[in-house]
Amino acid sequence: MAGWASEGRTPRVAIIGAGMSGIAAVVHLRRASYTDVTVFEKADRVGGTWRENTYPGLSCDVPSRWYSFSFALNPEWTHRYSYGPEIQAYMERVAREFDVERHIRFDTPVAALRYDAPEWELTTGAGETLRFDVVISATGILHRPVLPEFEGLERFAGAAFHSARWDHSVELEGKRVGVVGTGSTACQIVGAITDQVAQMRVFQRTPQWMVPLPQVEYRSVTKALLRRFPSLQRYGYDFYKDRMMRTFSEATVGDAEQQQALSEASLQNLADNVPDAELRERLTPDYQAACKRLIFCSTFYPAISQPHAELVTEPIARVVPEGVETADGVLHELDVLVLATGFDHTSFILPTRVTGEGGRDLETTWDGAPRAHRAVAVPGFPNFWMLEGPTGPVGNLSLITITEHQLEYVVAMLDRMRDEQLASLEVREEAFRDYNQAMKQAIRNTVWYTGGCTSWYYDKSGLPNLYPWSPQRYLDSMRAPRFDEYYERRDGDAPARAA
Ligand code: N01
Numbered sequence: 363m364a365g366w367a368s369e370g371r372t373p374r375v376a377i378i379g380a381g382m383s384g385i386a387a388v389v390h391l392r393r394a395s396y397t398d399v400t401v402f403e404k405a406d407r408v409g410g411t412w413r414e415n416t417y418p419g420l421s422c423d424v425p426s427r428w429y430s431f432s433f434a435l436n437p438e439w440t441h442r443y444s445y446g447p448e449i450q451a452y453m454e455r456v457a458r459e460f461d462v463e464r465h466i467r468f469d470t471p472v473a474a475l476r477y478d479a480p481e482w483e484l485t486t487g488a489g490e491t492l493r494f495d496v497v498i499s500a501t502g503i504l505h506r507p508v509l510p511e512f513e514g515l516e517r518f519a520g521a522a523f524h525s526a527r528w529d530h531s532v533e534l535e536g537k538r539v540g541v542v543g544t545g546s547t548a549c550q551i552v553g554a555i556t557d558q559v560a561q562m563r564v565f566q567r568t569p570q571w572m573v574p575l576p577q578v579e580y581r582s583v584t585k586a587l588l589r590r591f592p593s594l595q596r597y598g599y600d601f602y603k604d605r606m607m608r609t610f611s612e613a614t615v616g617d618a619e620q621q622q623a624l625s626e627a628s629l630q631n632l633a634d635n636v637p638d639a640e641l642r643e644r645l646t647p648d649y650q651a652a653c654k655r656l657i658f659c660s661t662f663y664p665a666i667s668q669p670h671a672e673l674v675t676e677p678i679a680r681v682v683p684e685g686v687e688t689a690d691g692v693l694h695e696l697d698v699l700v701l702a703t704g705f706d707h708t709s710f711i712l713p714t715r716v717t718g719e720g721g722r723d724l725e726t727t728w729d730g731a732p733r734a735h736r737a738v739a740v741p742g743f744p745n746f747w748m749l750e751g752p753t754g755p756v757g758n759l760s761l762i763t764i765t766e767h768q769l770e771y772v773v774a775m776l777d778r779m780r781d782e783q784l785a786s787l788e789v790r791e792e793a794f795r796d797y798n799q800a801m802k803q804a805i806r807n808t809v810w811y812t813g814g815c816t817s818w819y820y821d822k823s824g825l826p827n828l829y830p831w832s833p834q835r836y837l838d839s840m841r842a843p844r845f846d847e848y849y850e851r852r853d854g855d856a857p858a859r860a861a
Contacts, residue, residue: 365785373495381410383500404471419554420446423658427598437588504705548702553661635663653813718743730822744788767840793847804830
């Protein structure tokens with residue numbers, strides 16, 4: 363069977379997911395003249411994480427001017443750090459205005475992908491089978507909630523739900539509310555609802571480093587200026603990108619001075635906002651700042667310092683119908699239990715069954731420790747690229763910027779296939795191995811590994827699943843793809859692996 367490039371036609375591209383990455387993918391591909399694009403979305407709306415998370419206080423701790431598509435800068439942002447509903451509305455608006463929606467098949471989960479050289483066979487959840495030349499995974503990272511395995515959780519008499527499945531029918535006013543966790547999500551929730559509830563109990567397993575979030579509401583004159591002079595919008599994007607990349611992003615990969623600055627800012631935040639010395643002590647981490655994902659939040663410390671709030675640091679023993687019992691035998695009576703316990707970060711495109719060349723199965727290949735070449739490609743899976751794939755730079759960066767650079771890389775791959783009339787591009791085993799070996803060494807020098815904490819960054823390999831060098835280095839590598847890292851096959855060439 364001949365490939366699309368030698369047939370001289372445009373490739374049929376399947377994109378899995380219509381969140382931020384899927385929207386960006388359609389726009390970037392179309393701009394590069396790859397117009398035969400179909401997006402498969404399991405839900406009935408675009409937005410991904412911003413559609414699924416609706417908890418009170420939901421906001422983005424990356425500045426709005428930078429947490430924007432480079433092709434759709436937004437003079438209308440109302441705050442320096444956007445709230446969730448405004449970002450979701452932005453995603454929907456961009457999808458509409460850039461005519462992305464007509465490419466999307468909503469309510470269509472993808473059950474399986476199977477490489478049948480040189481094409482991919484895609485099977486939807488309803489059993490429909492379609493064929494594509496190229497597959498782009500845009501499924502996001504943190505979309506499968508992790509529920510804690512507390513004994514008795516199912517017997518709790520009140521309302522219990524994960525933060526990403528917020529039950530808006532549950533009234534909080536005057537209720538006794540428990541929040542499990544002190545990650546970015548829990549801190550935003552506690553900051554947002556403590557004033558409404560009768561009693562707030564936060565179950566903390568590990569204290570967090572937390573720096574203030576310098577929130578600012580933008581004035582109408584600012585918006586008018588940005589509308590009038592669009593170059594100022596670009597300036598804002600570059601300004602925040604540059605500042606964030608230079609400061610704490612560098613701190614995680616070895617800049618001791620930046621790291622010191624983060625610790626000092628966090629301790630100052632604690633001193634300024636938690637008057638009680640004993641509470642301050644229980645909130646003080648005993649590991650290095652930025653070892654876990656740094657938290658930007660100005661509302662948590664004042665909330666937990668209120669008289670009707672309590673920080674519970676005894677481990678949770680079990681859940682009983684009346685509330686939560688801790689290891690010291692104390693029963694914390696509750697009406698509502700919020701599980702802000704995070705996400706499975708190792709699934710990426712899974713549980714979609716992805717079968718590559720020679721029957722290679724992606725889930726088996728990864729085995730709980732997903733790896734990819736430059737976070738985008740996996741040996742044995744030709745013409746398949748991932749956005750926000752394993753070991754990408756995540757941390758506290760704008761994932762939109764990362765995705766857009768990855769799309770430049772994918773477009774360069776497609777251009778290469780077109781120009782060289784290739785049937786497939788597949789990353790070489792040795793390129794993948796060398797890259798991951800170097801990464802394994804380098805990750806040991808980052809604060810995620812040396813900082814003395816455990817975090818969701820770790821996977822079954824025992825190492826953090828993150829990019830260990832400077833984020834700028836990653837962006838540069840996406841801008842200059844190395845085709846020598848790929849097998850380039852033409853129609854009729856033998857596959858690398860026997861079926
Ligand atoms: O989840 P988390 P999250 N018993 O995994 C605790 C992004 N995000 O939803 O630290 C008791 O960080 C757990 O304790 P410990 C961002 O990338 C971005 O808050 O493991 N406690 C921890 O405190 C973020 O990193 C924004 O000891 C248990 C908490 O639950 C990622 O999402 C906003 C437990 C989980 O924290 C995930 O954040 C919000 C148990 N069995 C989130 N299990 C932006 O602004 C877990 N915990 C862009």
